[in-house]
Amino acid sequence: MTHAVIVAHGQPSDPAPAEAALVAFAREVDELCQRVSVSSATLAAPQALENCLDGLTSDTVIYPLFMARGWFVTSALPKRIGQRSVTILDPMGIDPELPALITAAIHQELTNRVWSAADTDLVIAAHGSGRSANPAIVAKGFAENLGRLSAFNSIRTGFVEQTPSIADAATGCGGKALCLPFFACTGGHVLEDVPEELARASFHGHVMPVISELPQVKRHIAAMLDTL
Structure with a gap:
């Protein structure tokens, strides 16, 4: 089964509520999926993304819950991923549909x-x-x-x-x-x-x-x- 991680910015000043909200959102998406296991992490929560990815396989894809392909998607996110072998999809906001x-x-x-x-x-x-x-x-x-x-x-x-x-x-x-x-x-x-x-x-x-x-x-x- 392919794994997908929904990544959002989160709230740096108070990471926990946004992290919990994204967990709930990912759970709803996961329930709609048949072939993919969906988890989540915000960039604002320290080590949340890294810890999530370390428990997944190399077929993992990352879905950026962002409105544009800006600095967070093109620079901050890849830096946090490091050398892990994952695929970053296009952010939600530029989806042609x-x-x-x-x-x-x-x-x-x-x-x-x-x-x-x-x-x-x-x-x-x-x-x-x-x-x-x-x-x-x-x-x-x-x-x-x-x-x-x-x-x-x-x-x-x-x-x-x-x-x-x-x-x-x-x-x-x-x-x-x-x-x-x-x-x-x-x-x-x-x-x-x-x-x-x-x-x-x-x-x-x-x-x-x-x-x-x-x-x-x-x-x-x-x-x-x-x-x-």
Whole structure:
């Protein structure tokens, strides 16, 4: 049986809660898999990744639960892996199937609320970066792909760490509005920064779960891992 390790950033200031949350997420994905055994580790938890990999075989694959192929995926992760013989897959955020999966999740939410996409403002709340253009490029490209798949009243993208802010993006939304947190995991930004920014904008719409928590995405991750 092939082994897969889902790796996320975690919370350096308090590693345990994020580590436990990722364990629960990996368990859900594992239950959806038929051929692959799924475990997890955050980079923030000391030696968690190394200890996990040391107990697995050389056919192990690593699935980065990240939104972009940035420094953590291309530099920090390989450094932590060292000389171990494993395969690193593409991060979740650049999966070419992601826009269609998220569009399906959004339309399910619209159906539940008896809203139409044409009457709905969609706010994509993303991380961004003051050091690299790559995270914003990924988020903006994702927004453009969503726009090609469904005709919303508007699609607005705002960031935690660069302009435009999430508050700026969310300002002026109508009563029918959704916010999609374009984050891999539910961490401090999603629990604190995003709600604060939406409050600043007087946003009264519905906030959806982070990308990885959407059922369509969980099933997709499991199906993808099962084909390895």
